[in-house]
Amino acid sequence: MARRTRELGRFTDVALLVLISLAEGQKHGYRMINDIEAFSGTSLEPGTLYGALMRLEERGWIEAVESAERRKPYRITEGGREALREQLATLRRIEQAGAERVRIVWGTA
Template identity: 40%
Template sequence: MPYSGGPMTEAMYYVLLALIHPNHGYQLMNTIEQVSRSRIRMGPGTLYGVLTRMQKDGLVEIIHDDGRRKTYVITELGKSALQEEYKRLVSMVQDGSFMKGDLDQ
């Protein structure tokens, strides 16, 4: 079943960001940590659970499997879903922008 849209989990969002360039699991964990400026440290259990779900949804695919290590890449559907999620997040921030002065205090 293809991805039906709607809000993504934080883990899904960062995995898709990290897969703009093909990566395997260990590289993905490091890339996610870098992209999130060390705010997110994803463990293997979470990472592989998310990857499995996103593979089923058609958002990512395996482009190389040597039996020891799988290399994943974002699909066109995944890129589209990532763009939609980015727009949703930007809209949410804009909706709350009236509070900026209150939050700076």
């Protein structure tokens, strides 16, 4: 059976993907787009990314970093790290509940 995970990419929360990308260090938009596609298989359009960057910056979860280059790098803030930890914990609980229910109902994992 072919995997359909690529089809689920459009349902992924872009803000979460950005926070995960920035968790390893500061990046500019183009580098984030490439990183996110590499680790998640989700291809983002620049408009989608920059909309998410704007919302994350408004929440104080990321901040722009001064740069002499034309590209504007961002980094995750302490508030962003906390939000990411909370979201990942929630996703782990969801994954565990899903795996358990699949095992119980379908007899597989």
